[in-house]
Amino acid sequence: MDSNKRYKDSLSEDQRKSECENIRKNYPDKIPLIIEKHPKSKLEQIDRTKFLILEKLRVYQVNTIIRRKMSLNKVDALYLFVNDNILLRGDQCLKDVYEKYKDSDGFIYLSYCEYSSFGKNI
Amino acid sequence: MNAILNIVNSFKTPSSEDFEKHGFLTPKQFLDSGDQLTLMGWKWEKVDDNKKLNKNLTDPKKQFLTFQGRSLNRIKKNVFDDLEEKVNSEGFVETSQRQTNSQDNQEQEEEMRIYNFSITYDTYYHVPRIWFSGVDENQKPLKKEQMFEDVMPEYRDETVTLEKHPHLGYDQMTIHPCKHSQILKSFIDQAKENGRVIKPTQALIIFLKFVGSVLPTLEIETTTDLEI
Numbered sequence: 001m002d003s004n005k006r007y008k009d010s011l012s013e014d015q016r017k018s019e020c021e022n023i024r025k026n027y028p029d030k031i032p033l034i035i036e037k038h039p040k041s042k043l044e045q046i047d048r049t050k051f052l053i054l055e056k057l058r059v060y061q062v063n064t065i066i067r068r069k070m071s072l073n074k075v076d077a078l079y080l081f082v083n084d085n086i087l088l089r090g091d092q093c094l095k096d097v098y099e100k101y102k103d104s105d106g107f108i109y110l111s112y113c114e115y116s117s118f119g120k121n122i
Numbered sequence: 123m124n125a126i127l128n129i130v131n132s133f134k135t136p137s138s139e140d141f142e143k144h145g146f147l148t149p150k151q152f153l154d155s156g157d158q159l160t161l162m163g164w165k166w167e168k169v170d171d172n173k174k175l176n177k178n179l180t181d182p183k184k185q186f187l188t189f190q191g192r193s194l195n196r197i198k199k200n201v202f203d204d205l206e207e208k209v210n211s212e213g214f215v216e217t218s219q220r221q222t223n224s225q226d227n228q229e230q231e232e233e234m235r236i237y238n239f240s241i242t243y244d245t246y247y248h249v250p251r252i253w254f255s256g257v258d259e260n261q262k263p264l265k266k267e268q269m270f271e272d273v274m275p276e277y278r279d280e281t282v283t284l285e286k287h288p289h290l291g292y293d294q295m296t297i298h299p300c301k302h303s304q305i306l307k308s309f310i311d312q313a314k315e316n317g318r319v320i321k322p323t324q325a326l327i328i329f330l331k332f333v334g335s336v337l338p339t340l341e342i343e344t345t346t347d348l349e350i
Contacts, residue, residue, distance in 0.1 A: 022212070023212055023214060026212075027216070030216065030217075032214070040312060040315075048209065048213075048214075048215045050212075050213055050214045050215065051214060051215045051216075051217075052210070052214045052215070052216040052217065053217050054205075054217055054218070054219065057217070058338070059338070060274070060335075060338030060339070063335075063338075064274075065205075065207070065217065067276075077305075077332070077335050077336070078335075079335065085316055085349055085350060086348070086349050086350075087331055087348045087349075087350060089331075089334060090334050090335055090338030091334070091338055091339060091340075091341070115304075115305055115308050
């Protein structure tokens, strides 16, 4: 399998829908997310793409969950986008983000991208 | 190399096209962008003391911007002190609440903090710069270590430091601005690839997105999600 292929391109809409419905049934208090590398990112792809995260967690906590799975330079910031182009505010809870941006297949698609943005006080 | 470039650029006064090219703001663009923030609850402050005036900003009544916001829930602990993660039978990475005793839960009822933010214009790097300091419920100023509880753990100490505020004259927490133009530039570039244009007047809104990633629990962003 092509490791660069994104989840959405690897399965048909019906397949994705039924996978999502299934998981929603079993885990009603958790949000089904697909988390992938942003096309612009030079970071490695994290080893898993399908996540179930507590709906009360906030975006910055999801950021920490992802950040922990990679080795990121300390001066790099990690940004989370929905559908590759909507930059999320960190203090929103996942439930609200999901209601606003979930895909027609029931998943919400997040991508992560690094930006060297921090100065250091030398 | 970047360091040399920074020094070279710092001697130049940016032109208005340098926003798109380098992520620099001219003093005029800073003022225009600041006017946009005043529509979202920020306020321009004047400076009376001639010595604390930023002379690049032509209007002494518009020297820096201020905003007061709350801290909602602090990043006291690593998020994984409360969470655990496993791969479930369906192949999903599942996060769950770690079972804790009731005493821990009580501790999470935290007092509210109020933060005063300000944005100044950094003449050396040609970018906005954020400053902040907070008080507890009894109006008692927070110590540096306490304020770090509102900073993402990765950025404590190195990125966020205590320095003298150019207009107020006393120490405040601040994010060092030497990379701010790069972040603005990367937002501009990405928007361009998506067929959108980020105007210089939006610079401070973008800047607050970036600040929000360092200080996620503070009510600083009065805007919503940003489509780029």
